[in-house]
Amino acid sequence: MYRSAVYDEPLLNELVISKKEKINTYTKLPNSLQKKKNIDIPDLDETQLVRHFHRLSQMNYGIDSGIYPLGSCTMKYNPKICEEIATWDKFTGTHPCQDISTVQGNLQIMFELERMFCDITGMDFFSLQPAAGAHGEFLGMMLTRAYHEDKNQGSRDEVILPDTSHGTNPASVTMAGYKLIEIPSNKDGTVNLNMLEEALSEKTACFMLTNPNTLGIFESDILEISKMVHDAGALLYYDGANINAVMGKARPGDMGFDIVHLNLHKTFATPHGGGGPGSGPVGVKIKLEKFLPIPRIGRTKDERYIFDYDAPDSIGKIKSFYGNFSVLLKAYTYIILMGGNGLREASEIAVLNSNYMKKKILDSKLYEMPYKDVRKHEFVLSCEKLKQERGIRAMDVAKRLLDYGFHPPTVYFPLIVKEALMIEPPETESKKDIDRYVDALIKIAKEDPEIVKGAPSNTPVKRVDDVSASKNPILTWKMI
């Protein structure tokens, strides 16, 4: 069985061996700005620091540690070459306000990347500015508003979502000032066309959809959905979190989507960095082009790359400068490496992995899978039966997986599946690792429930009490 490194690693401030009392005052400043008290940050030696952070890293699980099948997160291997290239100082050492003639390499990458994304998604234009998927959604809502206001349809103030949507969707919608209409899904887990028809009106600004959806089901009625939405005068938005299922097979642009966001830290193999930085480029059809953020990147006849700020209808900006360039660079490198054929194969094998894994698990009859059978790159199991019969909940299974050295799937999402385990084994996982994961899931379902409910025990800490953390928040070392 797996054993994680365990250190009772003190906090940085607890490592201090001598504390300084002197106040560093600086008299060249105006009197009112001079410090009256010292900044209390720990003074430590480099050896202490290296060991501290080295130990912390050893108490952290990443993709390089093993399979990480978080549903809707596409935790695929992050190629080392992409990481290395992104550390070259020819890229890292460029200032965003440098003269354009000195950053032609950066602009070429962004210019070409936009076109690569257009090919992959079937959209006409892209903006690389959003820093994350949710940020892309927010931009999508800004574009939606600009589009309708431009057509004197500013009274459209509702956005429709299916109940399987990612949490960021409703949050982005309300943050952008739209009213949210959530429609329940069909019995097979797809969009209920009757409900959609009922919800659509002259008030509808947009319908947001993930395809394949968060259950891993491809919305086969997509062309009909697209027609209904457009007939109602609304726009169709594609949450690209799940596009790893369809690259080179089908494109949101051809499905009728008007706005698309991609998550480069999912599909395009850039690392999540323990939370970020990410990147969430947004693609649009030509009718929305003039609203895209500034600057746009262009190319002159003599093949020089330029920034174009001349866009009077643009929504302006949603982030400083040009987006998370370092992430864009990694995604660009990844696409060059994979090529069109490689991306298509990535999607094919991701879907194969998911269906293979799903079948193996369902064959055991220990877990159930509500809704339609055909799945794409991910599938959602229910532990409801396990809970009823043996008292084992989805969270218990997740925690016990940690003892086997595996990262658990996404749990309790989407909300329409009881005791959900949402599993996504991307194309970078081998059959061997998938088999071992399935074996662990089967074993866990048969284990003594007390052991499972007491899990994990092989991790640096045992089951963490997050309820009391919220009741009595301790958020800095001063609050301890």
Place this chain on the structure above:
Amino acid sequence: MKFVPNSSVKTLMLKELGLNKIDDLFLDIPQKIKIKGLNLPDGLTQQETEKKLKNIAAKNKSYNDFLCFSGGGIKPHYIPSIVKTLTRRSEFYTAYTPYQSEASQGFLQAMFEYQSMIAEITGMDVANCSLYDGVTSLSEAALMCARITRKNEFIIPHNISWEKKCVLNNYAKGPKIKIKEIPYDYKTGKIDIEELNKKIDENTAGVYIENPNFFGIFEDNNNEINDIIKKAGSLFVVGVDPVSLGITKSPGEYGADIVIGEGRALGNPMNYGGSSLGIFACKKEFLRQIPGRIIGITKDSDEKRSFCMTLQTREQHIRRAKATSNICTNEGLCALSALIYLSWLGSDGLFNLSKTNFEKGEKLAKSINSLSGFKLRFNSVHFNEFVVEYYDDVKKLNKGLLQKNIQGGLILEEFYPELKNCILIGTSEVHSDEDIESFVNVLEEVSNV
């Protein structure tokens, strides 16, 4: 070498599914929208890829290739090896958001330490573990002020970066927050306090002040500003350059309620402006209105100290439409760099870094001011950026500098028409005395008065 191990056992796996070919897995996609493949060229080998990227990289100049003196809130800073070495440990950078606490104690503890450090240098009680950048941090702060006070106006100085205004306007649209501007004093470059007094009223949710401001100048009437803001029943939001906090009072010491800032300078490269690090800290009483991830201390089932994401009921994955923000992915790894960098500096190191940046700025400004044809636009104490007025066309000046392998200052008149022929120059600890000297010499040469 590719990254798709199962392509070699495809047939075997398909057989287990009772299928013959891959396309049998895609029968649910309507025929009408199926494509045969992408138009992108086929993949390259790693060696070919590296070569291609090398050729593209060669079209760039980094601050190692030429001297870069552009201001605008971003400058090259020295990054110690320890930051690069430790953040490249792949247990950190290949991890997801730490939803599973037990497998993420390392990152969680580091983020807890980051929050502690940020709270300390800003003088606030609590901090989150990052937003996208300083610009979106300001926007989130404005939204938070409106939620807390239930008022719908937010006041900003005229002299903040145009990007900040632009992004803020977009974020303000949803909750219908009205943005009001107060002018700066044309002599001092500081905000006009009289105007603040006039503009602030019972509808003001919050007031934003930058210190140092966009012109690099320290706002030193903060107690007075704080009194005005508090009297109106609104909140005081302060934007900082964390590098300056080693020598200046922390915003908490002069009454700030929320502190935001761009934290890139703490151990992160410029990266052409992204990635970035949105600093966000505030007083404890506003805790439940903070946007983004927050890490807290708790216990495990053996009563051992442990760390976890906390107050998650504020967040989109639990609260959905009622979340305080839509943010999910943040800038975790940049926050880790900032933490390691601050720990490496220690309190003396941060003081010395601030002092060096102040003194480089002072030295460069004085030298330029003594050149004929150049003068400092404002007569106030500034940090490592400052505004210089040139007697002639600044575009021509910058062109001349570029020919001598120097990136000049940021041209301001596009955003501030009243600052004709003005440039924003920035320096930092990466510029040696020789660098500064050669910049000044070239300025003299190019200006040719």
